[in-house]
Amino acid sequence: MSLLHIAVLAPFIVALVVMLTYKLIGRVHTGWVILPVPVILFAYFLGLIPTIQGGEQVQAVLEWIPSLGINFTVYLDGLSLIFALLISGIGSLVVLYSIFYMDKKKEAVHRFYVYLLLFMGAMLGVVLSDNLMVLYGFWELTSISSFLLIAFWHHRDRSRYGALKSMLITVFGGLAMFAGFIMLYTMTGTFSVREIVANVGSISGEALFIPAMILILLGAFTKSAQFPFHIWLPDAMEAPTPVSAYLHSATMVKAGIYLVARFSPVFAGQAAWFWIIAITGLTTLIYASIRAIKQTDLKALLAFSTISQLGLIMSLLGLGSAAAYYGGGVDTLLYTKATTAAIFHLINHAIFKGALFMVVGIVDHETGTRDLRKLGGLMSLMPITFTVAVIGAFSMAGLPPFNGFLSKEMFFTAVLQASHMNFWNADTWGVLIPVVAWIASVFTFLYSMILVFRTFTGKFQPEKLEKKPHEAPLGMLIPPVILASLAIVFGLFPNLLSYSLIEPAMAAIHPGLLAGGDRFHVKIEMWHGWTAEIYMTIGIIVLGTVLYKLHGSVSVLNRPLSKRMTLNRLYDGGLRVLERGGKSLTSTYMTGSIRHYVMYIFVFFIAVLGGGLLLIDNIGFDMSAYAPMSFYEAVAILGLVIPVIALPFVRTRLMAIILTGAAGYMVTLFFVLFRAPDLALTQMVVETVSVMLFLLCFYHLPKLKREKVPMSLKWRNLLISVGVGAVVTLIALAASSGRAFESIADYFIKESYNSAGGKNIVNVILVDFRGFDTLLEITVLGIASLGIYALIKVDLGEGILGERDRYEGVYLPNSNDVILRTVSKVVIFIVVTFSWFLFNSGHHEPGGGFVGGLMTSAALVLLSMAFGMDMTRKIVPFEFRKVMATGLLIALLTGIGSFAFGAPFLSHSFGYFNLPLLGETELATAVIFDLGVYLAVVGVTMTIINSIGRDN
Incomplete structure (x- = not known):
């Protein structure tokens, strides 16, 4: 990793440190802690002036997703140097100024400086990025961080209004700019700005050239407050003055200027x-x-x-x-x-x-x-x-x-x-x-x-x-x-x-x-x-x-313009129209009935995917090459079909849960028959945890009442069910009968051990070959769990429940079953031990961080069922949201760590070492990533369990 990369990432790293340690800073104003960051950056860029003045450029590449041409490429020339000096130089003075402007006793100054550092890093990323996708990412991050800064005094209505207006307008421009970038990539086949400049002679006559130019200019004009998109800037003045001095004079509003200057050689x-x-x-x-x-x-x-x-x-x-x-x-x-x-x-x-x-x-x-x-x-x-x-x-x-x-x-x-x-x-x-x-x-x-x-x-x-x-x-x-x-x-x-x-x-x-x-x-x-x-x-x-x-x-000089016909009124009116129209449209289908929502999803599913099957040519359903069905498979199918057919006819929720779980466990049996132990383990634990979630959800529901359902509704539900089943079946047959490309399975079979040092192909794919997908998946799971937590814990009168009230009214099972509690004490220990075994053996044998985390969660669920969630909290005194965050951070840092060795993001390595007592042992960095997955899964699952399990 080059010094130029470190210069871009330094504000983000320091912002993370401030978030984690601000309580340890004590009486020292947070501004004094972060002031060295922009000062050192300014000194660094000053030192590069002779190099740039001599006609050289400084550049460095960190491979991110090289197969897609998306790399973290930083490039410093005369134009980006000016902006880097402004961002770091003015930033140093603004931080010093804000130390005396912001009241540490009355305001959460640590948040202010975290937002300021995020913005500083984002702006440096914008002006130093050579890759269009990376530039766009930093571009939108400037909009988000400026939104947070403008709305810093969020108790003021005007601050929230100004922040929202600035974000809506600049993000709109950013999306337009993103479309323009995609058009440039379509014409040139590269995301590199320098390569696009070099190829400008061959693309200037393309049909997409002018549309790309207009869309990019939309991004520049909205960010730099050009007429008629200027209306966000006056309202952004509700931000603290240091923010206005930094964002709205020297940096953010100049991003559009930079974009126009940077793309001048192209357009x-x-x-x-x-x-x-x-x-x-x-x-x-x-x-x-x-x-x-x-x-x-x-x-x-x-x-x-x-x-x-x-x-x-x-x-x-x-x-x-x-x-x-x-x-x-x-x-x-x-x-x-x-x-x-x-x-x-x-x-x-x-x-x-x-x-x-x-x-x-x-x-x-x-x-x-x-x-x-x-x-x-x-x-x-x-x-x-x-x-x-x-x-x-x-x-x-x-x-x-x-x-x-x-x-x-x-x-x-x-x-x-x-x-x-x-x-x-x-x-x-x-x-x-x-x-x-x-x-x-x-x-x-x-x-x-x-x-x-x-x-x-x-x-x-x-x-x-x-x-x-x-x-x-x-x-x-x-x-x-x-x-x-x-x-x-x-x-x-x-x-x-x-x-x-x-x-x-x-x-x-x-x-x-x-x-x-x-x-x-x-x-x-x-x-x-x-x-x-x-x-x-x-x-x-x-x-x-x-x-x-x-x-x-x-009076003509000082009289305000008419308020009847202004761009602000047009903006406000437009928002009102969108809000009313959205509310009117939403009210037509948001009925409050989960049955209706599921119906919408399934009908859309049938229409889009089923229609796609009809419209796409060369789709076949050849089943001649399929293996014959064995006796065991037929029995498993029968065991799966029976609970599924019986499910609509049961009259109690408990029986519905039992039948649903039975169907899930029969799917587990299929995975066993098809020799997929990893999938079988995962499916079995998921079913166990899902049953617990159903029980906890049903605990809060009123008693089930059977109402007479019209026959037309039954026929509608039957048609939708049959339609979904038919579409899924046809998709499976079409995917299996004809392949446009050679299967990638052979590649994974050959390379899972040679390239990743693992014999468990499934786990190697999850943590190595497709580690980026796994990282995004656990991130989405984390966001979903926080959403569930927020939805359940919101108190309409008081907001999110405080720390003291967090465990009041928790669901405590009314169980005096001595056998259950006695057996649980042994079983929980066995399950936790087994989960750790699965985690450690996952690189070569069935297991891994995902199933290991689910197994640990299952043990904690059993503990909660037997002894109550309050006991779980005492035995496992962790805030599971923090466990989840720690897991995500470990997984992310594992990916970033590959940059230190000049490898693409989330690249892994392995080797064999002679260790005391253990002898020759394989060590793989993928295990560290898998540890992050393990902690994230435990954190996500238990956050949801604890949230739903509390009686609000």
């Missing part, structure tokens, strides 16, 4: 790419800048300003893509200035907007409000905060000598050049681009001045403040001061970034525009003479100052 040759991105970006820029000047909440103002700035960066990437489509020769280098401006402003925006969010957090923290109508006159009371606010706001407004001025001038240069490009139908249309850019910049200047001067100058109104304002503590001031200092340094010395970061990023975005060995030469200067850009800036300052003076008195 920039298409005119549609230029038009969609440029128009969307410019629309977002001017719309959000107008909305920003109408806000009275400081974070809402910053939210719309962020949307506006993201639109600016997106429009620059769109204009820069014109170089690939329309450019050539010298013009090509001129067109790419738009891309240069986009990269530079992306860095600048993260710096000044991060500082401004922290300033707003300080104002809110020290005054108790963010309402501009209540603020004013804070300059003398909070001089350091005011200074940082001036630097950040002036940089955002594009005033010299700050870094925002330079990137804003480059933006003007790009739009002026775009107006003269040769792809406009008429010169008039080209002029619109700089006009729109200039008007939006006027509003940018206006909301920047509102932010600073309405907050820190004017009349001081202490009676409207919840707290007596004063300067923030040093720990809250250091991060914004550092960012403000960078705004000045990069404004005065911009070429510190030009040669080290911007030039390598340009090479990553436009790899095909320069000849081999050449490189982009980026030089940024503060003064270019009396150019059109300077006059545009002067005009912005003059008009912006006039508008600022008129802002309070001219």
Whole structure:
């Protein structure tokens, strides 16, 4: 495993450690514990700047599912390096800031930092992944972790609303992006971004190329809050301010920018790419800048300003893509200035907007409000905060000598050049681009001045403040001061970034525009003479100052937009329609009758699979090669058919359970006859545990009442039953009579011992060849058991039962059977011993972790039946949910451990060693995985048993 992989995984590992050990940290603020993580990551990525600047790339591969082309491939070039530095650098400052912002005594700060680390790792995974499937996984993880962060104050309705809105919109875009990725794979046969870029010439004419482009852009636009998908970002401001400073200025909202930049080498040759991105970006820029000047909440103002700035960066990437489509020769280098401006402003925006969010957090923290109508006159009371606010706001407004001025001038240069490009139908249309850019910049200047001067100058109104304002503590001031200092340094010395970061990023975005060995030469200067850009800036300052003076008195400038026709109302109305429609549709079939639900499932089963058998060609039912039925098989079939036929006619639940169990045990006999001892063992134990579950469920049901069933209902049930049986029979016959491929059974027979060191083929398949399937299966079982626990333990008045009440009202069998209890004491010991024998022998003989876990569960069930569940709890003092989690963790870590040896996920190894007393002994890593399966099965089974067995 490379250092680059460790850099991505480190936040997740530390998050896991924090979850498990936060109670041991004691009085130390959790932020101090995790602060070294982003700091070390930032130092690591800083150390890679000379390597990337020299034209090299850092890459490493961990094989995940190589047969499907899904590998954990990390790739660091100039573009991903910028984002990695922003994620780790801004992340370090945000963690330091949050230590003083978040109250350890009043809030569960350990959860806050766990969510923050999850997000940090997910973002690093997005920008460093070369594999589309891995990138998508991290992409959606950013949506989930941001949902948790936005909803951190979950007791607030607006926090939950904002979190849900952000997740719904960004996940919708992520699913669209996923479809686009699948289309790219269909066209290229690879999930590697670099290989797709290399093959772009052969796929640009494919029918799926444009649809893939549009779907990927949907993912980018939703994540980067482009119009009309921007509506989630203002509501996300309900998150704690450190979250807003991190997610909504420097990282998450930039993920869409990254996606567009990363896929520019693939799609920039298409005119549609230029038009969609440029128009969307410019629309977002001017719309959000107008909305920003109408806000009275400081974070809402910053939210719309962020949307506006993201639109600016997106429009620059769109204009820069014109170089690939329309450019050539010298013009090509001129067109790419738009891309240069986009990269530079992306860095600048993260710096000044991060500082401004922290300033707003300080104002809110020290005054108790963010309402501009209540603020004013804070300059003398909070001089350091005011200074940082001036630097950040002036940089955002594009005033010299700050870094925002330079990137804003480059933006003007790009739009002026775009107006003269040769792809406009008429010169008039080209002029619109700089006009729109200039008007939006006027509003940018206006909301920047509102932010600073309405907050820190004017009349001081202490009676409207919840707290007596004063300067923030040093720990809250250091991060914004550092960012403000960078705004000045990069404004005065911009070429510190030009040669080290911007030039390598340009090479990553436009790899095909320069000849081999050449490189982009980026030089940024503060003064270019009396150019059109300077006059545009002067005009912005003059008009912006006039508008600022008129802002309070001219209603058109400060009056909110009409609430009748807004995108938010459209979103809310759409959700209501979906909710009502879903409720109306659901009410037609969710009758509360389990019989109806089973009927729906079976009818769907018959329609889909039965219809498939009719529609698919070349399906045969040849039975000529079948072996003749033996006498024992006929007897077993008779023993199976009798209880099944009798089952519908019995009148007591107990008899129904007995007959069901009898049918299950007859299936076990079939497995014995067909020489499948593993399946026989598993089936027998499953039947035993299932009977216990039935008994526990029926314990809570009212007394069975026989009602007269209409004949039509009986005929319907009969038809469905016959239909299911017929379809299953036909599927079995069709699967057995004709094979499109050679059976894989011979491969497992030959390789189970040679490749996995095991003679028990069934167990080897479960824990080695198909270990990934087994891992997912026990994960699903774990989730199901937790769902059962939650459903049963929910108390409508009080929520989940507390620890003290957990064992009150447990089901205690009314048994005084001395024989049962006496025999159980011996049998339980034998069964547990046998279960451990099955676990240890499973690699070569019948057994394994799954059946061993079921056997142990059966012993615990017997203990509960004989002595009551309260006694089980005393004898086995484990929280079985934790046992289940431990098993899942062991299984997962076993899979991850293969990475340390350069092998694909869940690869296993074995060898023979001379051990004391034991002599030559085989040791296999698959046994460790099997131990995880064993613990997970015990945990899952007993969680369900204990949940159902308690009388609620």
